[in-house]
Amino acid sequence: MYFTKYPHRANFSFPQGFDPEGRTLEINGQSFRGEVASYEGDVYHVRVTNDARWDGNKCLESLILPPPSERHRLKAIENFELQLLGRNGSPILRSVAGEGFGVCGKAHLFQFEVGEEPRFYGMGEKNFATFELSGYRTKYWNTDVWGDFSASQWGDGPVDPPYFATPYLVVKTGDEYIGLLLHNPYATFMETPGIDESRVFVEWQRTSNHLIVGSEDGEPNLWVLYGPSLRELTQKLQKLVGVTPVPPLWSLGYHQSRWGYAGHDDLMDLDAQFERHKIPCDSLWMDLDYMDGYRIFKTSETAFPGGATVTAAALEKNGRRIVPILDPGVKFEPGYAVYEDGHKQDVFCRNAEGKEFVGLVWPGETVFPDFSQGRPRTWWAGYVYHFAREGFGGTWLDMNDPSTGPVDPQGMLFNEGKEPHAAYHNQYALGMQMATHEGFLQAKPNERPFILSRSGFIGSSKHAAIWTGDNLSNYFYLKASIPTSLGLSLSGLPFNGPDLGGFGGDVTDDLMVDWTKAGFLFPFLRNHCGRGQRPQEPFNFPAPVMGVLRRYIRLRYKLLPYLYNLFVQQEATGDPIMRPLLYEFEDAGLDRIDDQFLIGPSVLQAPFIDKDQKTRTVILPGSEPWYDATNGDWVEPGTVKVKKGRETTPLYVRCGAILPMQPGTPTDNRKELREVHFHLFIPPTWSGETELEYVADDGLTFDYRNGARSTLRVTAVSVDGNLAIRAQQTANGFGAINPTFVVHGEPKSVRVNGADVAMNGGKVVLTGKPLDVKVLG
Ligand code: GLC
Numbered sequence: 001m002y003f004t005k006y007p008h009r010a011n012f013s014f015p016q017g018f019d020p021e022g023r024t025l026e027i028n029g030q031s032f033r034g035e036v037a038s039y040e041g042d043v044y045h046v047r048v049t050n051d052a053r054w055d056g057n058k059c060l061e062s063l064i065l066p067p068p069s070e071r072h073r074l075k076a077i078e079n080f081e082l083q084l085l086g087r088n089g090s091p092i093l094r095s096v097a098g099e100g101f102g103v104c105g106k107a108h109l110f111q112f113e114v115g116e117e118p119r120f121y122g123m124g125e126k127n128f129a130t131f132e133l134s135g136y137r138t139k140y141w142n143t144d145v146w147g148d149f150s151a152s153q154w155g156d157g158p159v160d161p162p163y164f165a166t167p168y169l170v171v172k173t174g175d176e177y178i179g180l181l182l183h184n185p186y187a188t189f190m191e192t193p194g195i196d197e198s199r200v201f202v203e204w205q206r207t208s209n210h211l212i213v214g215s216e217d218g219e220p221n222l223w224v225l226y227g228p229s230l231r232e233l234t235q236k237l238q239k240l241v242g243v244t245p246v247p248p249l250w251s252l253g254y255h256q257s258r259w260g261y262a263g264h265d266d267l268m269d270l271d272a273q274f275e276r277h278k279i280p281c282d283s284l285w286m287d288l289d290y291m292d293g294y295r296i297f298k299t300s301e302t303a304f305p306g307g308a309t310v311t312a313a314a315l316e317k318n319g320r321r322i323v324p325i326l327d328p329g330v331k332f333e334p335g336y337a338v339y340e341d342g343h344k345q346d347v348f349c350r351n352a353e354g355k356e357f358v359g360l361v362w363p364g365e366t367v368f369p370d371f372s373q374g375r376p377r378t379w380w381a382g383y384v385y386h387f388a389r390e391g392f393g394g395t396w397l398d399m400n401d402p403s404t405g406p407v408d409p410q411g412m413l414f415n416e417g418k419e420p421h422a423a424y425h426n427q428y429a430l431g432m433q434m435a436t437h438e439g440f441l442q443a444k445p446n447e448r449p450f451i452l453s454r455s456g457f458i459g460s461s462k463h464a465a466i467w468t469g470d471n472l473s474n475y476f477y478l479k480a481s482i483p484t485s486l487g488l489s490l491s492g493l494p495f496n497g498p499d500l501g502g503f504g505g506d507v508t509d510d511l512m513v514d515w516t517k518a519g520f521l522f523p524f525l526r527n528h529c530g531r532g533q534r535p536q537e538p539f540n541f542p543a544p545v546m547g548v549l550r551r552y553i554r555l556r557y558k559l560l561p562y563l564y565n566l567f568v569q570q571e572a573t574g575d576p577i578m579r580p581l582l583y584e585f586e587d588a589g590l591d592r593i594d595d596q597f598l599i600g601p602s603v604l605q606a607p608f609i610d611k612d613q614k615t616r617t618v619i620l621p622g623s624e625p626w627y628d629a630t631n632g633d634w635v636e637p638g639t640v641k642v643k644k645g646r647e648t649t650p651l652y653v654r655c656g657a658i659l660p661m662q663p664g665t666p667t668d669n670r671k672e673l674r675e676v677h678f679h680l681f682i683p684p685t686w687s688g689e690t691e692l693e694y695v696a697d698d699g700l701t702f703d704y705r706n707g708a709r710s711t712l713r714v715t716a717v718s719v720d721g722n723l724a725i726r727a728q729q730t731a732n733g734f735g736a737i738n739p740t741f742v743v744h745g746e747p748k749s750v751r752v753n754g755a756d757v758a759m760n761g762g763k764v765v766l767t768g769k770p771l772d773v774k775v776l777g
Pocket of ligand 1: 259287288325398399454469470503528529530
């Protein structure tokens, strides 16, 4: 298997007939069964079976199916050609005539024609640095990027495939959106039509004129989802693959990591520094060095002389947690208890000789638990159980691509050597996540586990947050982080983010500032860097730089109630946290924006992400004015030019938004979701209505599932600047929510729950100067 080469359609055979009644198609004299099943919400499953060619679907996680439906917007016609009918009844996606579905040995592909000027998005984790994805040829094969590509390749350009396989594509045609999901764990591939001249110097380097999706092996299972809007499409996808359960509140805070922290003393020192500098930080991460010689589940006594529980208890004072790394590879070392036990229990992957497969990772010769099977997963969960009780707050799963160093991973076989590597390669990390999740639940049954993972597959959204792997401290990676995270967010992986500041290379003061301003509201926020690189903790920068970093970390904490509620909403509806502008607005001209994004429906960011850039244009969509968080001005929609400021970043709030925030300026981790300031963004002469359903719970346990959650419904009606606010607590399971209302604007009059209230002048700092506000009550 070459992970950078792709099957070519000319090698495939295509059907010579299809009998829709008998659901059979003929290819090269062989008979296949082909069917299209329909589920509620215009979700379709295209499945082709042939027992001689493919085993059944080998995905570890099943999709979560809506009820079956009789409706058939997607039809299979002659030669098993597919047609998806759009809103007006004509096809918006159709198979290429005569070549809609093809096979070549165990490989298969689907070829489609899409309507005029199609646009493509999603693709899971890709590092192409463009939001719109026309003209790409790409593969899905989880890869340890720095291990498998040379530094000159990942230096400052995109490499593919990266760590995480989600073979999902969003297709836009006209104003309708379609999703294509390959529920197939083998190496899968896609080609989107379109031309990028910069990547083409001979004709055959162009991608096909057609949209191609397929797999090198495995039963063909293509899911076709019809939006029609991007919001409806994304909600359907997220529910199909599994929403992300609302994470613990602390995991939405700021995380400080670095490969090189040696243990107890370093963590205590970090703790003191964050306290001294009044920078909120919820967790301190431990990389490889907490282990005894890279032996997993064996904490070094040098790193934690009293055991990690002692350090964890000391950090509890400031509400900080320790999050250690966990690699899957077990040091191949007779005498090492974890290896001995795994060997005895026969939980490791095998090679073609029936022996334990050995790769070369951090500990040297390394064996790998077989996460494709239930028994080894249970074995792993048992170790995680003890690990979680050692005082660790969560964990960080790395090298689970699986990385085998210079050893070809294809030699790693699954299920006692009976299953080929390719069947589970892309699912290795998923199996590890499932087992780790289980172990944390066993250790702390009522606590929401927090797991971060580098690699994964469809279904990972239920178990783990993801970070986008090893990046570099340069402007390419800063810029690319926006489209990469947007792509993930549209592909069913809402809890994601990059290593803030960059993992490799020395960050500059300017880059750290620019990255923090751009990234401080990403769904996951961790500052992490590699061994030997310039330290990236905020207090290791000159005071003025630290001041800016601190300001934005504090602003994230101020906005935590908003972020948390977006995660609550995501669990209920499937809406992602980070959104492209066209998620919320239908204006023309939004379909190729790489450098702007929304956090939830109401916060728009347009950061400076080019080196030495002094001014930039910002597109403010829709028909209503936007609130400029830097100076409090209301700005008409359209295109505006902004100047870069040392402390500021272009951030705009949507007209009519109600943003729940923490009071004041947070200087530590304390969070109380019931003490909340609702900031209303209402232009002075605006007439309109707006509402928010705000949720508060303990942010930690599963008690919210048994009713321990409170809800406050806030509505605001403005008639020519006369404002009437209603606040009604509609659920009380977590006690009373105590709201304060803060109005950004100059209302002529205000009533709260029918009574006149005083408007007291106040100041609030967001991204710029202190803003004049009215505090009610
Ligand atoms: C990998 C990870 C990185 C980690 C390093 C050492 O490169 O991606 O985050 O710091 O391994 O464990």
